[in-house]
Amino acid sequence: RSWASLVLVFLGVCLGITLAVDRSNFKTCEESSFCKRQRSIRPGLSPYRALLDSLQLGPDSLTVHLIHEVTKVLLVLELQGLQKNMTRIRIDELEPRRPRYRVPDVLVADPPIARLSVSGRDDNSVELTMAEGPYKIILTARPFRLDLLEDRSLLLSVNARGLLEFEHQRAPRVSFSDKVSLTLGSMWDKIKNLFSRQGSKDPAEGDGAHLTIRDGIYKPYGEGLGFLGLRCPMSVGLDFSLPGMEHVYGIPEHADNLRLKVTEGGEPYRLYNLDVFQYELYNPMALYGSVPVLLAHNPHRDLGIFWLNAAETWVDISSNTAGKTLFGKMMDYLQGSGETPQTDVRWMSETGIIDVFLLLGPSISDVFRQYASLTGTQALPPLFSLGYHQSRWNYRDEADVLEVDQGFDEHNLPCDVIWLDIEHADGKRYFTWDPSRFPQPRTMLERLASKRRKLVAIVDPHIKVDSGYRVHDELRNLGLYVKTRDGSDYEGWCWPGSAGYPDFTNPTMRAWWANMFSYDNYEGSAPNLFVWNDMNEPSVFNGPEVTMLKDAQHYGGWEHRDVHNIYGLYVHMATADGLRQRSGGMERPFVLARAFFAGSQRFGAVWTGDNTAEWDHLKISIPMCLSLGLVGLSFCGADVGGFFKNPEPELLVRWYQMGAYQPFFRAHAHLDTGRREPWLLPSQHNDIIRDALGQRYSLLPFWYTLFYQAHREGIPVMRPLWVQYPQDVTTFSIDDQYLLGDALLVHPVSDSGAHGVQVYLPGQGESKTCCGAQGWTRGNFILIPVFQRGGTIVPRWMRVRRSSECMKDDPITLFVALSPQGTAEGELFLDDGHTFNYETRQEFLLRRFLFSGNTLVSSSADPEGHFETPIWIERVVIIGAGKPAAVVLQTKGSPESRLSFQHDPETSVLVLRKPGINVASDWSIHLR
Structure with missing residues (x-):
């Protein structure tokens, strides 16, 4: 296999003190x-x-x-x-x-x-x-x-x-002094938790460990005491x-x-x-x-x-x-x-x-x-979620949201989703809206819907302890909070202040939570409102290692230490179920979650968390998302621009370029950073970001097809090179470039002031300097290479509009990159883009395109699917083709028709214009 000699996409780019984690908050193996x-x-x-x-x-x-x-x-x-x-x-x-x-x-x-x-x-x-x-x-x-x-x-x-x-579990033999230590320790825990606002890794400062067995039978445990008394190792x-x-x-x-x-x-x-x-x-x-x-x-x-x-x-x-x-x-x-x-x-x-x-x-x-x-496989996301997401902590009020929305239109930039962080809720009481800043949320949502855009609001799994707050009162009265070892509601400190933590391991709790997303319960919500679950590790600011006490009690009598890593999955699961149920099971949910476990791919997207506006953080997002894709979580991305600190313009532009080629594409920023909507940059940077967004939206049919393949077969969307080239040893350690499906190779630029990157082209067995003869300019412009592999066919939309929903019926252009043997193949998946009808009613199309022997054939790759669509084939671009004497279109039940074409002998690119055939039909195009 080889890569097309043509670089399919080149995006042009005009172009203190580092804060780090406090290691003292987190355990090493020696301390665990x-x-x-x-x-x-x-x-x-x-x-x-x-x-x-x-x-x-x-x-x-x-x-x-x-x-x-x-x-x-x-x-x-x-x-x-x-x-x-x-x-x-x-x-x-x-x-x-x-x-x-x-x-x-x-x-x-x-x-x-x-x-x-x-x-x-x-x-x-x-x-x-x-x-x-x-x-x-x-x-x-x-x-x-x-x-x-x-x-x-x-x-x-x-x-x-x-x-x-x-x-193995052994019968404890506890001395009188140990019992005294246990009693005093429990009292001290309660007093300390009332005043502590800072987490610690020290078991004696929040993990309930005040007892050491000294009889030589038990090894030191130091990881908390269970509700049955001493919990042995x-x-x-x-x-x-x-x-x-x-x-x-x-x-x-x-x-x-x-x-x-x-x-x-x-x-x-x-x-x-x-x-x-x-x-x-x-x-x-x-x-x-x-x-x-x-x-x-x-x-x-x-x-x-x-x-x-x-x-x-x-x-x-x-x-x-x-x-x-x-x-x-x-x-x-x-x-x-x-x-x-x-x-x-x-x-x-x-x-x-x-x-x-x-x-x-x-x-x-x-x-x-x-x-x-x-x-399970990656959930098939709604089409809009593969577009661009604009977020920050926080857009101030309804006017700010609508001004940002208008800004994308005024500057001719596509966008599908605007996000609201924790400040939108009334005193950080989730499922509510701040009455002074968001007094008419449904009107705001309707304004966005008129532009065919969506809103995502954060709903975190910690609930403000506040008598009179309906969510808290119901959870307390129903006994659905996580408990302490003495049976009282577990409370920790998080964004709202003192907070209770719903016990998502309890199926009753998950059902209750899902029901909260109904339009009646979540007042002000609308069909174009979706959800972000942050802090679902769970995060407890004053807990050991900024999380929950290990001896907190869960449904079924299990301690938190038993279930910790699955807690975040249950939050994600319950929220996705809620969004599905609010539409009567018709609409696909979109939920972003920060914590995850095996199986989380069934419920939505994840991201790499609170990164920093530094070049190394841009670079590390590639192996982080590749690792997640290898274990089923294909819907991954990183905060474009970095969450902490203010990115320099070159870094921000580079991040947009890379984000456009990662599965989840969202810009996000910390409360204390400067505003960084794309149009706030100088025009030359804004133009480059517009090009990056344009490439993302042009490739949406390709992205959507990749996600369907991931949903159908479990294969990752974003792949290490060795997945496609398993015998090429050079690829085994490469993690600064990657594949999208089997068709596109992407090498983001992740170094400041870079004038070139070395791109390894597998299948050719050599490393080539990018951009040398492909229009590389050493002045004010820097390029990001994206190659299409020879032997593949990539579908694209060529008209970029304000949102993906505005483009969903646009005609398709096929980019055919021929292999040295003169062959190529690819797929296109289409459905309504938002419901489960593809699954429940088989309302979808999966088309297979095959080029061989100077003939391009379109046929159904899954005869079970059927879907009426106005989408037609507008152009076919064949890379690596010679000039034919004639091009003929054949469709079932119709006579042959000749197609107009244009051939560039220098690039060997043949363009077939306006075949004018519906994408759902069977047809063939012959080069003669």
């Missing part, structure tokens, strides 16, 4: 007691042994008991073979003193089973064969270990380093060895490179949803969201590990060399050596069970589909 305990266990022989006499093979799974050789504690291992080349491993205590949390609502359904059968056995091992594929599992009893093979190739090993650690850990793998990715969210780094000797990657103020770059600290999915890639194989646990989790990555183990001779034979590169991955979680899905590929597309079959 369970991580310290887990990490203190060094690789070696595992103390666990499988009791093969207990093995039971049922229709759905295999179970066998594991015994700790020292403590004699029994665990139960459950193995399942799953359809689509997956395996599930679950480990729990055989007889727990209390149940451990098993994460609900993430899987879309129980995965279909592929039965296991015993194909071999001796005194120390059992060989299992999976019903699907050439896969075997070798269960070794002493020391306990699992090896998963494809034919004779070892794919991965479980517990090969002996790091399985399952802290319950952490779990397990290691996975991946022979032949040197490149691993995923486990977002971290402000770091795309390829995960070795963490031995440093900090592990942390997964714990946190509100991190002015986060640092290029380190493994936790950020707003957590998706416990890791992908491993080499030129011949892709694998995935999905660790289904919602508690605080740390992931250690080490680079190793696989030596001659049980399968050493086999590896010698297959690979010609007794050693092979290996990556070892160690997962450590505070509570819960071990519940792991092994995604066996073999290709990366297979891994995407496997994970999507478990947790």
Whole structure:
């Protein structure tokens, strides 16, 4: 495959003190007691042994008991073979003193089973064969270990380093002095929380930990006390060895490179949803969201590990060399050596069970589909949400909103959505409007609707404690707040001041919340009002690590430590359900959320949080969004211009250029920054931003089609180069350029004063200096390269209007970039752009375009779909074509007709003008 020699798009650009996160607020592994305990266990022989006499093979799974050789504690291992080349491993205590949390609502359904059968056995091992594929599992009893093979190739090993650690629950023996400490500690917590406005990472300052067991049986815990009295350590850990793998990715969210780094000797990657103020770059600290999915890639194989646990989790990555183990001779034979590169991955979680899905590929597309079959695909967004969003904290009042709206029209700039931050609500009481600044919200919304624009308002999941505020009163009376360990409503400090936190783990609470978005309950709302869920980690300003106490009580008797990372998903879920229900299930919701978990892709968009107006923050948004796309969250973007600080004009323009080529495209800014609507810049910068917005809107048919493909198949919209070129080793570490679908390669400019960038063009095996012969000017203009790959067809709208809804019936132009073999293909998805009719009534079109043998053919890629549309094909631009003698159009039931055309011999671009055929019809165009 090659890239078209023509650069499809070149956007022209005319062109203190750094504040950082307060690390003292956030724990390191050494300060997280369970991580310290887990990490203190060094690789070696595992103390666990499988009791093969207990093995039971049922229709759905295999179970066998594991015994700790020292403590004699029994665990139960459950193995399942799953359809689509997956395996599930679950480990729990055989007889727990209390149940451990098993994460609900993430899987879309129980995965279909592929039965296991015993194909071999001796005194120390059992060989299992999976019903699907050439896969075997070798269960070794002493020391306990699992090896998963494809034919004779070892794919991965479980517990090969002996790091399985399952802290079992034990009966507490508490001294009188300990009981006194517990009582005094509880009283101190209550007093302190009344006055504290500053969070802390110190467990003794907000995590309820005042008791240390000194009898030598319990290890120091220091992570809070449960409602049943002392909560003993319950952490779990397990290691996975991946022979032949040197490149691993995923486990977002971290402000770091795309390829995960070795963490031995440093900090592990942390997964714990946190509100991190002015986060640092290029380190493994936790950020707003957590998706416990890791992908491993080499030129011949892709694998995935999905660790289904919602508690605080740390992931250690080490680079190793696989030596001659049980399968050493086999590896010698297959690979010609007794050693092979290996990556070892160690997962450590505070509570819960071990519940792991092994995604066996073999290709990366297979891994995407496997994970999507478990947790769902990216929700198909409404078309407007793929346009441009204008936001800041805060637009002052209704007049300000309408002035911004008018500004886009006066300066000929497209925009789909204007956003309102927390100041729009009455005293930060969500679901309300400030009566002095937004006295007539519905009239304001109607004005925007007349321009075919939308409004997004923030609704955060912390509720002002205020008697007389209906939302608070109902939640309190219904008992739907998160509780403290003594059963009272949990209160923390956030934007409104003292706030209660709805217990979104409770289905009743989620249903109540969804109902609040009805037009009757959310007064002043309208069909063109959508929602932004910020602070849903949850953020608690005076809580430990700026979040909730770990021993806060949730629905079902679970502590917050058990459910922390899934809390944000539940907020997102409930809000999306509310927007869906308010239309009777007809309209697709749009909800942006900051915190997320595995499965959040089903509910809307996410973004990279409160970034800073600095070049490095622009640059880091690329690997951050790529990482999210790899684990299912395609609808990702970064605040254009940076949230904190004021960007210099060059940085702001560069950010618009990049944002136009990222899935979620929103400009946003802090309250204390200067206004930065595009027209406030000098005209030369404003013109460049207009061009960037124009490119975004021109490509909306392409963007919408990519999102449909992501929704249908689970493949990311924004992709690392190695996804398309899995055998090109050079691409494995590239994260400053990326692909949109398989068609466009984008290399944003992320350095101040740059006069050029090096673009690696995969498929050609060489790096080229961008823009040299393509109109590169070294004076006042800087260009951002966007290449179309040879062999692809990209649909575009060529008339940019004030919003996407104004363009939805415009004619289509097809850009056909021919491969060296003279072929190309592409798709176009169309529907009404906002309802679920594409799903419930099959009202959609999926057209396939194929160019081969000098003929361009349009046919249906999904005959189940049907949709009447006035859209027609206005032009066809063929890049890499020679000059034909004639161009002929053929349609079913009509005679041949000749088309006018224009050919540029210098660029080899052939333009076919006005075929005039409806996009829904079958047709062919022949170059003769």
